Amino acid sequence: MRAVTISGDGPTAKLTTSQVEPDEPGEGEILVDVASSGVNRADLLQRAGLYPPPPGAPAWPGLEISGTVARLGAGVSDRRVGDEVVALLDGGGYAEQVVVRASQTLPRPDGVDLVDAAALPEAVCTAWTNLVDTARLQADETLLVLGGSGGVGSMAVQLGHALGARVVATAGGPERAARCRELGADVVVDHRTEDVVDAVRAATDGRGADVVLDVLGGGGLGDNVRALAPGGRLVVIGLQQGRTGELDLARLMAKRALVTGTLLRSRSPQEKAAIVEAVGEHVWPLVAAGRVRPVVHARLPFDEADRALGMLESGEAFGKVLLLP
Structure with a gap:
């Protein structure tokens, strides 16, 4: 079968369409004919050699797909050949x-x-587990989504709105800001021209955000703690501005705030299954009702995988980029 594999090492690595041997489904597994593969920032890191796949996962990238069930492994009773499904993967989705x-x-x-x-599995599972399981976001609280135009960010805006929170999102430029409002953001801060902390305080009468969902990492740590309300929760899910930063512990203690970081890919199969089950129970009805929807920037063939990752790397993409076999 064809797969998009990594050729070269480090910053000069490229993605190449290659012939690889397909796997056979084992106990509790299914084989899926892929219709589309979601592109994620983790794939950028894997291409650069900075985020190796977990043991047992294929060597090529891809954390989410949609497609049709082609074969069942032993012990699978809740799927049938021909079912149309989406899947959260450990790797190998390309x-x-x-x-x-x-x-x-x-x-x-x-x-x-x-x-x-x-465009749904990775973004929805990431946004849901971090907003609900980790941050315990409540209706009528204020949620600040850093990067509201990103794949996870655009989903977090929609979920926060659906959960009854007041959503503040950041975006770069008036067009992207308008699209974030269409997704449910009550306030959008143009991070290119506005101070995010000042804007959050102005939008909350000086109180700050109860939950901050952060993709910036170390470079945004100080400002994100400043943006928190008393009792606030900062959840770090990305490292776009580095993996280290200074933390003002006195400010954190005075606010009685929490800072935590999470990854989805490295979680156990049992944890992932629980998250997927919760998404099916709570989010899929919202999708069916049109209250939450996939946000797709582009659909490209496998041969243009490097271009697809470039759309994420440059910040061009609004929402998700998809690769088609």
């Missing part, structure tokens, strides 16, 4: 076929095209 644990799949949600459905 391929014509993938093997995945059935517990990490969900039926294609009603009202969403099978190709575009690949």
Whole structure:
């Protein structure tokens, strides 16, 4: 089968379409014919050699797909050959076929095209588990989404709005700001021209945000703590501005605030299955009702995988970029 593999090392590494041997589904697994693969920032890191796949995962990138069930492994009873599904993967999604644990799949949600459905699994699972399980976001609280135009950010804006929170999002430029408002953001801060902390305080009568979902990492740590309300929760899910930063502990203590960081890919199969199950129960009805939707910037063929990653790296993409076999 065809897969998009990594050629070279470090900053000069490229993605190349290659022939690889497909896997066979084992106990509790299914084989899926891929309709579409979602592109994520983790794939950029993997291409550069900075984020190796976990043991047992294919060597090529790809953390989410949509497609049709082609074969069942032993013990699988809740999927059938021919079912249209989406899947959260440990890796290997840039391929014509993938093997995945059935517990990490969900039926294609009603009202969403099978190709575009690949934009959902990684973004929805990441946003849901961090907003609900980790941050314990409540209705009527204020959520600050750093990077509201990104793949996870655009989903977090929609979920925060659906959960009844007041959503403040950052975006670069008036056009992207307008699109964030369309997704449910109550306030959008243009990070190119406005001070984010001042804007958050102005939008909350000086109180700050109850939850900050942060993709910046070390470079944004100080400002994000400043933006927190008393009792606030800062959840770091990205490192776009580095992996280290200074933390004013006195400020953190005075606010009785929490700072935590999470990854999805390195979690156990049991944890991932629980997150996928919760998404199916709580988010899939929102998708079917049109209250949450995939946000797709571009759909490109496998041969243009490097261009797809470039759209994320440059900040061009609004929402998700998809690769089609």
